[in-house]
Amino acid sequence: MNFNFLSPVSDAVLAHSELLHRQALGRQFKIHSEQNGIPDLDGINIAIIGVSENRNDINYIGTSLDFQDIRKALYSLFPGNWFTQIADLGDILPGDSVEDTYFALKTAVSVLVEKQIIPIIIGGSHDLTYAIYRAYDNIQPMVNIVSVDTNFDLGDSQQPIKNNSYLGKIILDQPFNLFNYATIGYQTFFNPQEEIDLMDKLFFEAYRLGDVSKNINVVEPVMRDANIVGVDLKAIKASEVGLKQSYSPNGLDGKEVCAITRYAGISNKVSSFGIYEYKNSKDDDVTEMLIAQMIWYFIEGVNCRVQDDDFRNETQFQKYNVMVDDEDLIFYKSLKTGRWWIEIPFLPNVNNKLKKHTLLPCMHSDYLDATNGTIPDRWYKAYKKNSF
Incomplete structure (x- = not known):
């Protein structure tokens, strides 16, 4: 070039x-x-x-x-x-x-x-x-x-x-x-x-x-x-x-x-x-x-970058399921870095470009909020955008 x-x-x-x-x-x-x-x-x-x-x-x-x-x-x-x-x-x-x-x-x-x-x-x-x-x-x-x-x-x-x-x-x-x-x-x-x-x-x-x-x-x-x-x-x-x-x-x-x-x-x-x-x-x-x-x-x-998002290898992460208002929120925690992600539900009937991007970075506090019945704001906004 x-x-x-x-x-x-x-x-x-x-x-x-x-x-x-x-x-x-x-x-x-x-x-x-x-x-x-x-x-x-x-x-x-x-x-x-x-x-x-x-x-x-x-x-x-x-x-x-x-x-x-x-x-x-x-x-x-x-x-x-x-x-x-x-x-x-x-x-x-x-x-x-x-x-x-x-x-x-x-x-x-x-x-x-x-x-x-x-x-x-x-x-x-x-x-x-x-x-x-x-x-x-x-x-x-x-x-x-x-x-x-x-x-x-x-x-x-x-x-x-x-x-x-x-x-x-x-x-x-x-x-x-x-x-x-x-x-x-x-x-x-x-x-x-x-x-x-x-x-x-x-x-x-x-x-x-x-x-x-x-x-x-x-x-x-x-x-x-x-x-x-x-x-x-x-x-x-x-x-x-x-x-x-x-x-x-x-x-x-x-x-x-x-x-x-x-x-x-x-x-x-x-x-x-x-x-x-x-x-x-x-x-x-x-x-x-x-x-x-x-x-x-x-x-x-x-x-300082660390590749810690290989969620195909179950030995690399812990998985947590939390029910909030009939929503099954699925969290992932990297065992390498301690960083957290939350899964955005796959919507098969929606024609969007995000079908492969289902994991959203979040904080440990988002998981704690979910266990107390509060849906994380980042998850809600991503879910709504994914629904367009």
């Missing part, structure tokens, strides 16, 4: 990298440079791509993006005890139109995912998620998206796509490949009531900021079921980022967002990850370092 639409990492970043400790990430990555071209992808597990496209930002005023400072921060970090091979493929620059940029991003993500290479996208406005979603059209029949965001970004799907309305386009545009959408860290006062009601009507999942901060573990089963994960930097509270990046006094702190990105990395299903709404500033080193650490924790998570 020819990635001739990718711009190489700048010489300034490469020169900075040469001064780093020999064990720093910048000395370990395979890097797309002007001199050496795009690195060979054989053996690569993770590929970093910057996408400097923000023209569909509702607040766009002609500002351009570059990711030099993020790369400098990331390159300066030291790896963990990692087995993954990582490449930095450089940047996708804005095309003649936003659709041109979408096409380039869709092409890159599609090729990487088919090669089982996880792309890490640094953006750019959050509507880039639409192009990433479309990259899966010919890869898998149904897709789950998780967005760490203050907003649902449903917007008015009848209007041209923007960073606050891309989800509406994902829902309504054919082919219809979206099964579940989950928002983590949303704040009610940033969302119109009709969007909150629509999320509920579509049986999508929404986790308020307070619930996530109170128990960060609620994120884990949601991430375990995700294919595409995106983090909107507006979800991070203002005190954690630079002045130009700040959005709200309330939001996730640095430790929480890094824990969330680690959960995304640990998920065996997550095959693309992105960080969006970056606004570079000459006076800001904090935002770049936080983004670098978010990427570090995602890669750390990938290196």
